[in-house]
Amino acid sequence: MRYLNISGYKFVQIDNPIILEKHFRHLANSLGIRGTILVGSEGLNISLAGEKEAVYQFIDSLYADQRFTGLKFKESWSSSIPFRRLRIRIKEEIVTMRVEGIEPAKKTGKYLPAEKLKKWLDENREFALLDTRNDYEHKIGSFNKAIDLNIENFRDFPEKVKALPDELKKKPLVMFCTGGIRCEKAAVYCLENGFEEVYQLEDGIIKYFEKCGGAHWRGECFVFDNRVAVKPDLSETEKKYCLACFEILTLEELKSDKFAFNRYCPHCYTENQSVNCMIEG
Known part of the structure; x- marks a missing residue:
């Protein structure tokens, strides 16, 4: 049997995270779904897996809440459920940066579709390509021309960006992460700190693999579940x-x-x- 893996997020005001946490726990358990859901006042961050029909039923229930219409999911498949259990946590931030005033629901960078990034890379266009992920993720795989910030945790991003050469602030800056969520905050931070033209890879590396395969990419992509990494065809690593x-x-x-x-x-x-x-x- 093949199992459907989904990941997605949405920055939206949530006034009742405790109620949502209880609802999601009951629903996911009843459907036999495992994975991680982060619920916070700033939104949702979801990574789940299960049988296809069960996962789609969960998504349909989610979309019945008007706050979450438009939440886009990336999909991949695996031979087993790559999560040991269901974890639902209430957090202050659904992706932790610890910088006041960063609100992606109100402001973020321009979205760059996967096909357009590939075109820019094909044309060898002049721009900076920034990997916002952790150092171990970059080690497993990244775009060939990407700048590695060598960060241990996303909380380090602000300090690492401050150390970049000033001339990069005049260039188009394209940033990327696994699914897009880290770039939502990273883009705002860069815009507010002097970078003039900031883009973020729309829906992240996983969507790029879906649309463009491994073009301009080396290695695999680290994922935060038991698969450890996926190949550019989105299948589980054999390494x-x-x-x-x-x-x-x-x-x-x-x-x-x-x-x-x-x-x-x-x-x-x-x-x-x-x-x-x-x-x-």
């Missing part, structure tokens, strides 16, 4: 990653006495034997 150092592991390394499941691998063994290391296919 084995160490989630401590994010190196790709060979069969020999998996059999090494320096590999222990959920503890370390040959690449990070000498640095810290107790570091959390997790292998997923």
Whole structure:
């Protein structure tokens, strides 16, 4: 059986997150859906998986609430549900930046469709391409000409952007992330800090893969579930990653006495034997 994976978000004022949390928990449990839902006063951030009919029933119920009409989902498929359980959390921010006054529901950058970004890359157009994701995500895969901010957490984004050369502020700036949500806030921050022409890849890397495949891309795309990464055809990776150092592991390394499941691998063994290391296919 194949299972449908969906991810999507919407920035919209929510005055009753506790009521929504209870509603979503009951609905998802009744449908056998697993995954993560973040509910906050600024909106929703959803990543779920289950049988196709159940997932679509969840979406239909969501759209019955006028606040969430227009919420777009990215879809992919897997041979198993890549979440161990259902997690629904109420948070102050559905993507954490911790900068006052950043409100994507009111202001954000221009959306750049996947096909247009590919065209710009095909033409070798002059613009800056900024990866807003964490350093380990960039290591697993990114656009060939992307700027790596080398951030450990999205909260570091503001400080890293301040360190970029001033000349970039005069160029068109195109930013990207996995599904688009981080760019919603990153674009606002850049606009308010001197960048003159800011774009964000519409619906993120997952939509780019859907529309353009692996053009101008190296590697795979990290995803925040048990699949670990997806290939440009949106199928689950066949590689084995160490989630401590994010190196790709060979069969020999998996059999090494320096590999222990959920503890370390040959690449990070000498640095810290107790570091959390997790292998997923």
